[in-house]
Amino acid sequence: MATDVTERTALDSVVVARGVRRVFGEQVVLDGLDLDIAPGEFVALLGRSGSGKSTFLRALGALDPDVEGYLRVPAKQAIVFQDPRLLPWQKVLTNVNIGRPDNARTRAEALDALAEVELESKAKVWPRTLSGGEAQRVALARALVREPQLLLLDEPFGALDALTRIRMHGLLEKLVAKHRPAVLLVTHDVDEAILLADRVIVLTDGVISLSSQVEVPRPRGRDSREFVALRRRLLTELGVGDQPDAR
Template identity: 75%
Template sequence: MALEHETQRVLRPLERGRAGQVDAGAAGGHDGLAVVARGVRKAFGEHVVLDDFSLEMAPGEFVALLGRSGSGKSTFLRVLGALDGDVEGYVRVPQRRAIVFQEPRLQPWQKVLRNVTLGLPGGRATEQSALQALAEVGLSGHAQAWPRTLSGGEAQRVALARALVREPQLLLLDEPFGALDALTKIRMHGLLQDLYRRHRPAVLLVTHDVDEAILLADRVLVLSAGRISLSVPVDIPHPRRRGDAGFSALRSLLLNELGVREAA
């Protein structure tokens, strides 16, 4: 059954045997939730990666999704972004969504400013919004730079600016810092936290990095056998430090759920 991408109307809950649905509407439905996924199933041939997967997210909630390689984390993110078809189930998401991938995916023949406004209506207002977004990510002097002149961290900042300028109600992050060196990743974590506090979208972060999930998220999920096997709130005040007892205890819990044994 195909997952249908529909906009501007409220869809009925999924009934057994009906085609999958995506409803892209307001930031929160009548139940006050930003994201609702029910009974989502996705298979590649005989390999089922999502099996009766269900998730709810509140407006402004930051959720991190962990799982082993091939567990379906990125597949679910693509479902929320309406990038993956042939999926069964019901999904309701906000109409304004933006995705940041591990690779910045900048067009090398376009300067930074044009990469940020890609796909948006032209005009002075759009350009001003893009310049403001670049300033927010610390790249106000790079609007006319070519992508090839940027470092990896700068390129990913441009990708974040491109997401911000769309004023998303749901921000989808697919391993956005996985290709960065350790120091740049730390800076990007701080930047993301600042941007999140200012804009307060709902955020779904797909990551392999347990520490990253604990540092950033309000809630951490573990995906196993196509479903959520663990959902745990991160009740650790900011700024979070890896050496704190609560941080270490939560890391151990999550690693154990992922089947990873910590070194003594």
């Protein structure tokens, strides 16, 4: 029997989720969610507060033992949260290398990762001396030094000011283009999703209610016809309407 399109997609995917369900008490947060993510694909996940975005990311990251359904994810993955979660009693280089063997090779790789995020000069400083943007760049270096097949980003720029967010978007694009992991970005920011992702999906009542390829030419401008049209479509799906700023 010939393999159908759905089966072929699943076989080729880095992430395969089928019938993923998560219930907290009597509240159904994820209700039979299905999703495939291809190798190197950047997917942004939007949804209202409480829609299950972070719950699904935690399921992919094996951080929730009570999730139901079928999940296939790569063993090599890394997660970056809104809080950089740096160890304050360890210097920056050690934070990047945390959880890896401590030897000359891994320290050199960690230093290279810091150079990629333009923080090589901060290798020997304490995390408390870093700005918010710098701390998040260290968190990205810590994730990417592991060369993950899947990079999970849970609103990593949500606590940063607008100018720092713009700089971080450019840096993330550069890093993803170099390392080519599959990426799932959870965000409230519609513009951020369109600027960065290959595909944007909207989570509503625990299931995917919209999935759209981002057919906006790079470099992406917020005033392009394609950007404006997709933004309007996503905001409508989110029930926001075409507001000037929707995060």
